[in-house]
Amino acid sequence: MKKPQRDITLRFLAETQDVNFGGKVHGGAVMKWIDLAAYACAAGWSGRYCVTAYAGGIRFIAPIHVGSLVEVDAKVIYTGKSSMHIALEVNACDPKSLNRRLTTNCIVIMVAVDQNGHSEQVPQWVPESEEDIRQNETAKKLMEMRKKIGEEMEVFAD
Template identity: 35%
Template sequence: MISKSPTYSRTTITELMIPSYANFSGKIHGGILLSLMDKVAFACASKHSGEYCVTVSVEGVEFFQPVEVGELVSLTASVIYVGKTSMIIGIHIESMKPKTGEKKHTNSCYFTMVAKNEIEKKTKVPDLKIENIDELKRFVEGKEIKKFSRKKRKLLDMGIESYDKENLLKACSMERCDVSAI
């Protein structure tokens, strides 16, 4: 299997934000942007792997600035890390006002995608061919994201199940929840 560079599979999708995408305050719904992120992550991962890919997790979705109706939103996705069957896709989103050309960085996130073969089994993906120091930094960043994601899942899986009623109530004692009915 031949390794592929991030440049090979880098994908950009640009879409006009229309009124039906907006909430009551005229800003674009976050769910619309998440759907577009999923599309660009799929396209990027599929280009790298040569296979159908599925989303298995989303990390670090951040909404820095609102997107307005009438703006053009460009989502650029790049493979930053590969495992045996998975890829972490970094996504950078910016919007542009068509009349002025003014751009703003609105969102960033990471999607973990897994390649599937024709019988829907996980399948190996090509290695990532690192061509410069920035790509190397992103690869190490992706490795840390994967490690953090696994640690978070492990903590959540073992943490809550190991609590009895008393410890659950204690964990919530300083929080804004009313447990008087329990």
């Protein structure tokens, strides 16, 4: 059996259609890139079609300029029965200098589903390095925090 792929990096140039009214790459474009990388990472890990269940903690740290070389790094940091928590970082640089800088980071939860939209089991990921263990523990803490936030958000539901 082939070993699942835990991480992936998407690389491309930021294009003019990605620009907002301020002349920088639109946050929505960055979020789309994050979702694409999260999907590719989750599908590579699970070998299944996956859907986005949650995207959170998105921090826009620095702007991305048109023509920048963009790298979206995604890696599995926790697996549940059918879910995969994916940590993502977006870095950008002038392709002539290659001085990368962090622009955005977040966590996305993807769920493997069958052709009817029912969740499917995914391979378990077991952390090995100290960094893996730290990130895995943080993912577990974030799950508890999201549960509390969800309960508080119920006041806005009709």
